[in-house]
Structure formats: structure tokens, C-alpha cells
Amino acid sequence: MDFTLDKKYEMAQNLFKDFAQNEVKPLAQEIDEEHRFPRETVDKMAKYGFLGIPVPKELGGQGCDILTYAMCVEELSKVCGTTGVIVSAHTSLCVDPIVTYGTPEQKAKYVPDLASGKKLGAFGLTEPGAGTDAQGQQTKAVLDEATGEWILNGSKCFITNGKEADVYIVIAVTGVVEKRGRKMKEISAFIVEKGTPGFSFGTKENKMGICASSTYELIFTDCRIPKENLLGQKGKGFSIAMHTLDGGRIGIAAQALGIAEGALETTINYVKERKQFGRSIAQFQNTQFQLADMATKVEAARLLVYKAARKKDEYQAGAKVSYSVEAAMAKLYAAEVAMEVTTKCVQLHGGYGYIKEYDVERMMRDAKITEIYEGTSEVQRMVISANILN
């Protein structure tokens, strides 16, 4: 067992750090306040291949791996949680399922543009009545035998990269099947392009955190998509969605880790400078012990996130392993650490921590969503405990 990073990961970390400091940090506060999607940052990330990190070179990607991708999301999120999730949702929730389940034609058509960042991706599973209960899907896709097109009707909500994306993975009900004597919805996955007639956007969500992320409702009204845009086999949509979310959780875990690290770094600098009772507050044992606890938890979160990423890398290299539990543990722990650490960091900042001028205020708001999206902490506990009890 070796906990040191190979040189390529060290170099990649340095690259992401430099990029985050120079290109992302200067905009973080502004885009948060203006609720403005950072298109200019996305264009820069596209230029440097950040939108196709784990994608094979033959599909126009960088040919790196999940660990490198997780490090990218981590470093971006250290300074801006929004920028982290843009990359995560695009890579894990849109590009990954097409690479994993797409036909050669679908891969050739969609992946190179997505991996190069010419196009941005999104994923639509959640509906007003189907959150954690993903089986409660209402969006329907009916095949029009005459034209060979699927007709989509319904809506998806809380969709990250919502209005800014070009390619969407959409989960919809395609029929009813009997399983062990029970009637169940048959669920399938589709690739839907922006601009398809019948596909429109609903309200933009006004959120607590990750305010610059484009979170929209997707509305499908007799939206006709070509037959060949069915992703994977008909009826396999639920398992495609769950498998996709397993990978997505590594991205969100990395985002949560980054937010926690960012808050901790900022606070370490702050407590050294902030003086009360004639000395820096870093000299008080309360501060020291809190920092020690936080640093320990952040380190534990990092190990879980990197381990989950490594496990997915093994899976992608052909090993017969599952990374579902590791991803769930990483996300559960990193998200809860992010919430705890950012809350304590605000507290250590005192009144200043409550002021928007200070980064920790934004980081605490950004941290909360990591306990909710791509499977709440409760869902992660269900995944983990189901595995233990089996």
C-alpha cells in the first residue's frame, strides 16, 4: 500500500491549482453574487481539456483517469464550488454514460465534442415527484412506429448545467414490465439535444448555494427524438442511471472535499492574522483543536475520495470490481465533512464569516448541496448498509 502520489498526479494537481488560483478564484465571488454562469471559465477549461479528462484519447479526450478528474474537481471546488460541479455534472453524468453505454455511432457523434468542451453535458433524472424515489418517474417516452421516433413528454427538475448544456441524458418511462409478479415501470435512457422541438426550459432555480450553476427545469412536450438516441438497451434506464450516479458521486465527493479544503485553508490564514485579546486567535487552544479536528477529517475524506476514484479506475481497466460502496462512502463522508468544516470555519471567522466579502460564507452555502444532490446522505447510507447486510 502506497499513499504517495505518482509524479503525473502531482503535476496534474499543480496544473489544477494554478488554473484555479489564476482563472477561477478571481471570479468566484462575483458569479456567486450575480448568479451568473461562468461561460468564460468553461471556455478556458475546454481549451485545456478539463472537460474530457477521463475520456479515451481516441474519443477526443485527455486519456487520463478518474483520479485525475477527481483532483480537477477538488482543486476547482477549493476556490469555487460552482465551477467544480459544472465539470462534475458534465463529465460524470453526461459524458461517462455515453462512453459506457453508447453505440459506436453515438460515441462518435457526441463524445468528441463533449470531451473537447465544444459542447456541455447535463443529466435529467430528478422530477418533482421523483427524487430519492427515482422509480417514481413520470416522464414518458413513446415510440412512434410510423416515424421511428421517440416522443418525450414530462419534465425534469433541478438539472445542473440546465440551460447551458447542449447534450442531455434524459431518463424516461417506456412501458410497464412485470418483475416477480409485480408491475413495474420500464425505464430507459435517451440522448436529447438542445434545440430539439418540444424541448424547452422552465424556471431557473434560485438557490442557497452554487449560485452561479445553471439549475433549470427541463420540459418535454411532444418532443420527438430519433430512435437511435435511445442510450443502452430499452428498459435498462434505471440501472444506467444508478451506475451513472455511482460515478457522479465520486465527482461530488471531490467537490465536497475541495470546498472543505478551501474553507480550511482560508481559515488557517485568517486565524493567524486575526487578533483578539492581544494575540492571534490561532494561539488559542480552542482554535488549535478545532483546526486539528478539521484537518484530520479532511484528510480522511481525501483518502476515501481518492480510493473511490482508484476503484473506478480499476473497474474501467477491466477488473471485475464494483465501486458503488466506495463512492457512496466517499460522498457521504466528504459531504458531511464539508458541511461541518465550513460551518466551523464561519464560526472561527466570527462576524466576518457571516459577511459575503469573506469566502467562507459562500463555501458554507455551497457545501450544503453536496449532502443532497446525486443521492442524499440518507441514500448513501442505504447503499452502504445494503452492502454490509447482504
Add this chain to the structure above:
Amino acid sequence: MKIIVCIKQVPDTKGGVKFNPDGTLDRGAMLTIMNPDDKAGLEAALRIKDATGAEVTVITMGLPKAADVLQEAIAMGADKGVLVTDRVLGGADTWATSTTLAGALRKLDYDLIITGRQAIDGDTAQVGPQIAEHLGLPVISYAQEIKVDGDSVVVKRVYDDGYHMVKAKMPCLITALSELNEPRYMTPGGIFDAVNAEITTFGRADLVDVDDSDLGLKGSPTKIARASDKVRKGAGEKIVAESPEDGVNYIVGKLLDKHVI
């Protein structure tokens, strides 16, 4: 077209400068970066590559660890890396360094050589022009713009109070200013390729037409008499003057007292 860019691994002064007890730089204790002027030179070469498909080779002289900076350059888009390293080359000043690099460059093909204007650890600005002299090439220093025009380069050479547009036929050597451009980042895929890229290593035996007496510490005419860190001289004196004029008079008086002016 073949371009060779000479780059140097230098201490990252942002992290603070550390010295050994004998006054020499404690390079092991400092983070390193690619010298900023050299990085701009590399970016200029990579832009020529983007436009014309030129081949870009980076070369550096230093300890084996200096290969890091070659890998960074390859991760940015350079095609090949050459590391010139040998125990006998250690302790080189600008003369010995330029002699060494010229000896290595004689072994390589090039149409254009680009160096940085100067390195932030020495600030001499001598190595580039000296290499040109050794190789008998025209040199254009302080380049703020570089354009390739057929078999020539057209360079905007910057001075304090203006600039010259200079045209030179290749092969020639250009020294680049960090103001030349905004260097690109590495790419993740470039990094993965770079760590597996083969770096060519040259030792003393690979250097062409150089004399041992011009190499390393013993081939260096420059001798450092003394090196010292900047020492803080206490908190200084804060004055609150009644008017700006009073303040100026007080400061000028002090400077006169101390024979600074």
C-alpha cells in the same frame, strides 16, 4: 522548421528564498518553476508550432532533477526534451553555461533558437547572446513579438523608450521577454504523455567542440565574493508630518545626513 528553446529550472521566489550557511542558494529547500522569460520563449515557439507545425525541442542544463522542467514543457506541447547534465558541468557561470549549451546545440538541428532574456535567479541576461556568439548566429534580444516570415523572423525588440522591428534570416537566436505572451497551461493529457516521454540526456562526452577549461566551476571566470540575504533593519521610522512639504523636507534631510543623496 525546427525550434529549440533553452529553458531553466529556477527557484520559485514566491515561496521565499532560502540560503545555505555558506551563502549559496539552498535549491533543495525551495520549490522550483520554469524561468518566466523562458516560459514566454517556449510559448512563442509553441505558437509557431500551432501555426506552422514546427517541431519544438526544449533543452536545459542542470541536475537530473531539472528534467522536471522539460516534462512540464512537453506537457505544454513541446515535442522533445534534452537534459544536459554531468558532474563536471556543476558550478558554471554564464560563460561556462553558454559554452556547454552551445556544445549541446551543435549536436542538434535547428532553424531557430529561443532563450529567455534572463533567469530570475541570476538576472544576468548573458547566456542567450553568448550562445549566439559561440555558434556564430545573429541574435535579437528583448523580443516582445516574434513572427516567422519565410526563412526569416521579424522581431519587435523592446527598449526602455521604444522598440525596433528587426528582421533576421534563420538560423538565428532570439531572447524572449516574459511580456511576450501569456504562456499556456499544461493539459492533463499532456502531463500523462510527458511523464512517459523519453528525455535525451547529454553528458560532457556529447558536447561538440568545447574545451574542458571552459566548463563547470573551473571554466567559470565569475567568482562570487559574497552572497547575502536581505536583512531586515528593524521597524524603521514612521513620521506623521504636518504637511506633505514638511514630510518631504524631513525625508530629504535624513537622506542627506546618511549620504544617500
